[in-house]
Amino acid sequence: MRPTSGPKKSLAALLASVTLFSAAPAFAATTYGEQLEGFQYPFPLQRFSFSSQQQTLSMGYMDVRPTGRANGQTVVLLHGKNFCGATWEGSIRALSQAGYRVVAPDQIGFCSASKPDNYQYSFQQLADNTHQLLAHLGIKRATIVGHSTGGMLATRYALMYPAETQQLVLVNPIGLEDWKAKGAPWRSVDQWYQRELKLDAAGIKKYEQHTYYSGQWKPEYDKWVDMLAGLNAGPGHKKVAWNSALIYDMIFTQPVFYEFGDLKVPTTLMIGTADTTAIGSDIASPEVKATLGHYEVLGKEAAKRIPGARLIEFPGMGHAPQMESPDRFNQTLIEALAQR
Numbered sequence: 001m002r003p004t005s006g007p008k009k010s011l012a013a014l015l016a017s018v019t020l021f022s023a024a025p026a027f028a029a030t031t032y033g034e035q036l037e038g039f040q041y042p043f044p045l046q047r048f049s050f051s052s053q054q055q056t057l058s059m060g061y062m063d064v065r066p067t068g069r070a071n072g073q074t075v076v077l078l079h080g081k082n083f084c085g086a087t088w089e090g091s092i093r094a095l096s097q098a099g100y101r102v103v104a105p106d107q108i109g110f111c112s113a114s115k116p117d118n119y120q121y122s123f124q125q126l127a128d129n130t131h132q133l134l135a136h137l138g139i140k141r142a143t144i145v146g147h148s149t150g151g152m153l154a155t156r157y158a159l160m161y162p163a164e165t166q167q168l169v170l171v172n173p174i175g176l177e178d179w180k181a182k183g184a185p186w187r188s189v190d191q192w193y194q195r196e197l198k199l200d201a202a203g204i205k206k207y208e209q210h211t212y213y214s215g216q217w218k219p220e221y222d223k224w225v226d227m228l229a230g231l232n233a234g235p236g237h238k239k240v241a242w243n244s245a246l247i248y249d250m251i252f253t254q255p256v257f258y259e260f261g262d263l264k265v266p267t268t269l270m271i272g273t274a275d276t277t278a279i280g281s282d283i284a285s286p287e288v289k290a291t292l293g294h295y296e297v298l299g300k301e302a303a304k305r306i307p308g309a310r311l312i313e314f315p316g317m318g319h320a321p322q323m324e325s326p327d328r329f330n331q332t333l334i335e336a337l338a339q340r
Contacts, residue, residue: 030226030229030230030233031230031233031234031235032227032230032231032234033234033235033236034115034234034235034236034239034240035060035111035112035113035114035115035236036060036084036106036111036112036227036231038230039086039112039227039230039231041060041062041085041086041112042062042086042089042092042093043062043064043092044062045060045061045062045112046060046061046062046063047059047060047061048061048105048132048133048136050129050132050133050136052108052119052125052129053116053118053119053120053125055116057108057113057114057116057129058113058114059105059106059107059108059112059113059114059129059133060085060105060106060111060112060113061085061103061104061105061106061133062085062086062092062102062103062104062105063101063102063103063137064092064096064101064102064103064104065096065101066096066097066098066099066100066101067096067097068096068097068098068099069099070099070101071098071099071100073099073100073101073142073143073166074100074101074102074103074139074141074142074143075095075100075101075102075103075142075143075145075337076102076103076104076105076130076134076139076142076143076144076145077091077092077102077103077104077145077146077147077150078105078107078130078144078145078146078147078150078151078153078154078157079104079106079107079110079111079147079148079149079150080147080148080149080150080151080174080320081110081148081149081174081247081248081251082148082204082208082228083147083148083150083224083320084106084110084111084112084227085104085105085106085111085112086104086111086227087224087227087320087323088104088147088322090322090323090326090329090330091145091322091326091329091330091333092104094326094330094331094333094334095330095333095334098334100337101139103133103134103137103139103142105130105133107126107129107130107153108126108129109121109243109244109246109247110243110247111231115236115239115240115242115243116243117239117242119243119246121246121247121249121250122250122254123152123153123155123156123250123254123256124156124160126153126156127153127156127157127160127161128160130153130157131157131160131161131164134164140164141163141164141165141166142164142165142166143165143166143167143168143169143337144157144158144165144167144168144169145168145169145171145333146168146169146170146171146173147171147172147173147320147322148171148172148173148174148277148319148320149174149175149247149251150173151170151171151172151173151174151175152173152174152175152251152254152256154168154169154170154173155168155170155173155175155256155259155260155263156256158263158264158265158267159256159259159262159263162263162264162265165265166265166266167265167266167267167268167337167340168263168265168266168267168268169267169268169270169333169336169337170267170268170269170270170302171270171321171322172270172271172272172275172277172295172318172319172320172321173269174251174277174278174279175251175255175256175257176257176295176298176299176301176302177257177278177292177298178255178257178258179252179278179279179280179281179292180252180253180255180280181255182288182291182292183284183285183288183291184252184278184279184280184281184283184284184288184292185280185283185284186252186253186280187248187249187252187280187283189245189246189249190245192244192245192246192248192249193241193242193244193245195245196232196240196241196242196244196245196248197237197238197241199228199229199232199241200229200232200233201225201226201229204225204228204229205217205225208221208224208225209221211275211276211277211318211319212318212319212320212323212324213318213320213323213324214272214274214316214317214318214324216324221323224323248279251279252279252280260302260305260306261305261306261307263306263307264307266308266340267306267307267308267309267310268309268310268311268312268336268340269299269302269303269306269309269310269311269312270312270314270321270329270332270333270336271295271296271298271299271311271312271313271314272295272313272314272316272317272318272319272320272321272324273295273296273299273313273314273315273316273317274295274296274315274316274317274318275293275295275317275318275319276292276293276294276295276319277293277295277319278292278293280292281293296313299311299313310336310340312332312336314328314329
């Protein structure tokens with residue numbers, strides 16, 4: 001007896017559902033608001049509103065008081081391009097327990113901060129915004145810790161406000177080389193915008209696993225992929241992508257590399273030596289790409305350029321040692337701050 005057409009359709013539908021299930025992404029399609037509304041910050045998120053470039057903007061920030069015996073000092077944590085103040089969660093907790101007041105802001109264009117339709121991005125402007133926030137909080141002098149793009153910003157801040165910078169810590173900062181001068185191709189803001197519009201969870205995880213965590217992955221990293229992918233997939237998708245494009249242009253065209261010798265504050269470099277981050281390397285020729293992003297060399301060279309700099313290396317770690325090995329990193333950071 002021939003089977004009827006009904007079972008054939010049911011089997012086809014079953015096979016289709018199995019195929020769809022097996023091809024499902026590793027991350028749920030979570031979305032967050034334009035200012036990361038819906039994402040749970042590890043500490044209370046406050047807002048600082050101010051006027052900049054003829055518009056009212058706001059920065060989200062965490063201001064965490066010491067839980068251990070207060071030492072009267074403040075540490076400001078500056079996040080990287082694909083990070084937020086929230087990604088400093090482990091370091092905030094460790095520093096607070098060690099007696100520090102900790103301030104972790106989200107810069108304009110990032111995370112919980114405003115995403116303006118038009119903004120002239122510069123590291124000077126972001127440093128000034130941060131300086132205004134600290135003045136608002138009554139903080140006259142602080143240790144500035146910057147990771148990744150936050151390292152470029154922290155450097156600019158220390159150059160602009162040396163008397164108010166107690167010490168400077170750069171954690172796998174980008175900008176230890178001038179990618180453009182080395183031959184990495186320039187992208188227009190429009191090209192960056194089209195690239196950022198295509199950002200998704202799968203691509204974010206692949207890049208972070210390779211660059212941030214030396215090819216490894218732990219379940220605790222998932223929420224940071226979710227954070228970034230959810231922001232980019234949310235209702236502010238186009239504004240988030242546009243601001244991201246403007247920020248990438250700032251990073252590529254405004255090097256701090258040539259001013260390392262002008263730093264006048266105690267400086268510590270904390271470098272995961274397996275890091276290969278280099279803006280523009282993804283579209284560079286094989287010959288140029290081979291010359292970029294060698295942090296095991298760049299860290300040592302930067303330490304020579306910065307007067308009196310101290311270099312602390314994390315052999316085999318990637319771009320985010322504070323997330324890859326938080327206990328080890330935080331203990332090292334706290335010891336370094338005390339020694340300087």
